[in-house]
Amino acid sequence: MSKQFVYKLFVTLSFALFASSLTFAQAPGTAGTISGTVTDPNGAVVSSATVNIKNAVTGFERTATTDGEGNYRFNNVPPNNYQIKVLASGFQDAAQNVVVRNSVPIQVPFSLAVSGNIANVTVNADAIIVENIPTTHTDVDQSQLRRLPLASPGNGLSDAVTLTSPGVVADSNGFFHPLGDHAQTQISLDNQPITDQQSKAFSTQLPVNAIQSLEVITGATPAEFGDKSSLVINATTRSGINSAKPFGSFTSTVGRFRTFQEEGTFGFGNAKFGNFTAVNFERSNRFLDSPEFVNLHDNGNSIGIFNRFDYSPTEKDSFHFNLFLARNKFEIANTFDQEALGQDQRQRVKSINIAPGYVHIFIASTVLTVNPYYRLDQMNYYPSANPFSDQTQTISQQRRLANAGIRADVAYVKGIHNIKIGGQFQRTFLNEGFQFGITDAGFNPLCFDADGEPVEGTTCGAGTTLNEGFLPGLLSFDLTRGGRLFAFNGRATIKQEAVFAQDSMNFKNGLAVSLGLRFDNYNGLSRGKSLQPRLGVSYLFKPTKTVIR
Known part of the structure; x- marks a missing residue:
């Protein structure tokens, strides 16, 4: 299936959802x-x-x-x-x-x-x-997010998750990791699944002031969440619908390392429609974690714009449209030696996220939710203008990762049962390019002189000793010996499909049981199929209001 076909399918579904909402009010996602x-x-x-x-x-x-x-x-x-x-x-x-x-x-x-x-x-x-449900989770609302000391430029969501959720730790640059796993995380943003790594070095993060609430799940994950499920962040964004009057905010903060942050929000609406916008800008002289006690070549800035539009013409149908544009631009922090050589490596990350959603109420107990989405992350890594300022190699990289897909489910509530059945179809288009060249004559020399120093050039004269570890395949890319840059360009399409069914049952005696079954099919750099049963149990001791999961 071609990239153009999937893109056209996404646009067609988005238009169809919008058109149907105009002819037919309910909240999106969960x-x-x-x-x-x-x-x-x-x-x-x-x-x-x-x-x-x-x-x-x-x-x-x-x-x-x-x-x-x-x-x-x-x-x-x-x-x-x-x-x-x-x-x-x-x-x-x-x-x-x-x-x-x-x-x-x-x-x-x-x-x-x-x-x-x-x-x-x-x-x-x-x-x-x-709250008596089997999933191990932490609930965080906007009122709590406003009080958190978010300290990592361009990484506010990571800070919020790390500071509020037990068993979650941050790496040196602030990205969060669940206990026992590396970056095995998923964000469900108004029912849009995002499983690509959200580190600020590879992507951009949704600004915290655009979030209404977070449900951070770390155990007994429901079947509706797949792929990466060690940590699931079920996020609900802020909305302007049903607002009694326009609202907004603006804050400006100053911190150490010449760190400045400006953020603003504005929302308005009525019973039929609403719009919410969040704008954020951050800059710092310590954008990345520095390898030295002082900041050397570590400036960076981040800008992001989030907008959510809601339209709810009747009580049976509703439509929302999320748009997120962001860019990180920063220098790669130097050591003292790299600073002395004049190393000037930089990186830029640009993201766009488009996610409409549609909800239709069949009857009071049955609801259909449909969420097509498109997300693009484009990363460029730039070497120093003088390649020999980069030691021992000079490297550049271009990565383009696009996701297009659709997620749909039907929710049904009856008595003690809370049933959800659905599926997901996704294509990931990965384009990767990188170049490197050796800039240190001692990295892969042909031979050594009598003092054990590497010999420059491509021949070995009298009195020299051959380098037993010499790799002839690298000689063509050794810039100190007249070589050229190695260049790689590749692309791949990753195909993923999934179906799931789950039922959450709450009994009057305080027992709650979550049952689920999920099937995932993956066809990309590798291939695999997975059938995953899910089970969670919790019990509420009503006299003491204690829940055991």
Whole structure:
């Protein structure tokens, strides 16, 4: 299957999703929607009532006001447990607990009692609702992300995951790794799977101020997540839909090593549509981890723009469109010796991510989610202008990695069952080029003189000793001996398909069980098929509110 065909397929699906949403409101991906009607004891609607949704652990909180028909609605609610509280003049406060696990809409109606009645209702707004699910995970909300000391330029997401999630460590340049694995991580961004390494040296990371919540999964991973599953970051981005008024922010920070960061956000919308934009710019004299105690040739900057557009014309269908553009540009840090030679190696990474999504509600318990996507990372590594300033070799590299695919699933909720069945189709187009040449005459000499020093040139004279470790295949690429640069150019297409089925069951006695089965087919640099059963169990001890997984 050609790259042009997959690209045309992606564009066609994106247009079809957009067109269908115009003719047919629901949150994308795993985020949920909570709505309901507030009434009085006689069944008459209560307008202008204040409805608040909150999770006291993560800090997630939103407030809405009922309309003229007594209705309220919360879109783009991250998976978690919440308390909903209703306040209205002349009525007693009321509250209910609700659990959001997928995109199936949840109806939470309220019938308010008139204030002044004998019965009194006490509502604890900060009550902690224990989340009883089998996956080992950490929930992080935007309110927590704003308070984190993000210290690595261009690596804010890595910092956030490392600082909030146990069993996750960072390497010297800040990229996160799960316990026992190297970079075996996946980001599910509004249901878009991203499994390519997100280190700032190879790609760009989504800015933290564009994220509404993170669910960092480190154990009992559900079957919907495959490929790299040692660490799964289920991310929900911020949205402007259902905003009561425009909102935004701007911050500017200054740190050591002449580190400056400017970031801004702006969102607006109503019940039908919304738009959210996040812009970030960072620069530092210590962009990478320095090999010395002082920073030598270590300047860099990062810029990123994220935009999410939502359109929700009816209660049956919704559409969202994510666009992310970013660029990292930095110098490769030098040692003292490299600085003395005038080494001036640099690197640039450019990324573009396009991800529309469509959600259709068949009935109240059944929801279809479709997410086509296209992502491109382009990396260029530049050598010094003087090749002999790079020792012992001069190297340049050009890499272009593009992903195009589609993910779809059907979610069904009935009784204790929370079922999801779906599949994924993806093509990865990899173009790789690199060049290198030997710049040190002592790296691969033909012979040595009487003092054991390497002899320059391509012949050995009298009094010299042959180098037993000489590699004749490298002679053509030895620039000190009149050679030329070695050049490699290659390309490959990696084909991946997957199907999965899972069921999360919550029993009244506090037992929760997650069952799943996933099949992956991989055909790329190697070939393989994998059938993966998934099982997770948790139990809630209600007297102490303790969950064992």
